């Protein structure tokens with residue numbers, strides 16, 4: 602069994618940490634957020650993932666897992682370091698802000714002379730190679746993470762693929778550890794260079810964004826021409842090469858990863874000719890502008906926004922397309938009120954939060970909702986959604 606430090610107790614770090622501990626490894630979770638550390642040491646999940654709590658509460662499992670702040674002591678005697686800290690796209694520099702990853706890696710190298718450093722955070726293409734060179738080491742590899750929030754544990758139990766990028770002597774061993782935590786028999790494992798692995802991550806998310814943008818643009822067309830979007834999408838998707846999945850129109854792609862990963866891939870193209878990658882990003886903006894113009898046709902003064910989350914069971918609204926839509930509505934002089942039970946304040950970014958659903962319905966002339974919900978059954982006639990299939 603290995604001694605593993607997982608740095609960053611978010612969706613990526615926590616889901617991996619509990620599954621690794623479940624498999625018998627010794628896990629040290631390191632995070633700068635003391636409230637998260639407290640929770641983990643009380644065996645409570647610091648993120649909204651039921652499966653993390655289920656593993657914590659399973660009395661049969663004798664998890665060897667503890668949390669602490671990063672320190673020289675915590676970095677000692679580890680076989681592996683899994684880095685899962687945030688990397689947010691910075692519009693000013695046109696690149697991911699990778700400072701948290703770099704800081705962690707520098708600290709690890711300072712305090713430990715052995716142990717493979719595996720970056721799980723999403724980083725630009727070429728980043729790991731460059732970091733190895735800059736820091737005069739060959740201990741850093743990159744292994745992309747493909748989980749979805751809300752299903753993080755399950756996605757690591759049943760990985761679509763395991764990608765290990767970088768040629769270190771322990772890369773194979775690390776892949777075996779990931780295979781070991783999965784419930785899938787013989788998951789597909791790919792060994793590639795770190796830059797290829799970084800590209801796999803960015804191209805995968807950009808493809809998903811492209812699919813969302815495509816069906817959204819189809820839906821805009823149907824809305825403009827007064828055609829049934831569902832009939833068109835059904836007819837298109839019945840071609841098995843296209844498929845009846847991931848084709849449900851929405852207000853735009855969003856969430857923590859797709860917006861920033863598409864922008865990062867575009868910036869990686871810099872001097873390489875491209876049309877499509879940039880078009881995916883602008884299509885997402887055009888979609889939101891189109892919807893705002895459509896809503897404006899109703900000559901409405903107060904729009905109610907049912908939830909800032911984009912998916913039914915989501916517990917956060919990082920990168921939510923709904924928020925972009927609100928900003929665009931406000932730019933057009935339309936007032937908004939928001940029903941979002943995850944917010945316990947009376948305002949959010951200067952917008953009014955209405956805590957009572959009935960009052961919210963009464964005060965809204967039109968209600969917009971990214972996804973259909975039973976909550977709005979009684980006000981169907983004034984609800985605007987583009988959710989056709991009732992799936993996320």
Ligand SMILES: NC(=O)c1ccc[n+]([C@@H]2O[C@H](COP(=O)([O-])OP(=O)(O)OC[C@H]3O[C@@H](n4cnc5c(N)ncnc54)[C@H](O)[C@@H]3O)[C@@H](O)[C@H]2O)c1
Pocket residue numbers: 608609610611612613614631632633634637671685686687688701704705721722723724746747748749750857858
């Ligand atoms: N959330 C996803 O669905 C998902 C999926 C695949 C890949 N990723 C990528 O994985 C990375 C992490 O994502 P996440 O959703 O788990 O992030 P998160 O924001 O949920 O969690 C990150 C954690 O890192 C901690 N942290 C920040 N700086 C630190 C430091 N210097 N030392 C120690 N801890 C620090 C934060 O306190 C936080 O607890 C990102 O690069 C993201 O793009 C995320």
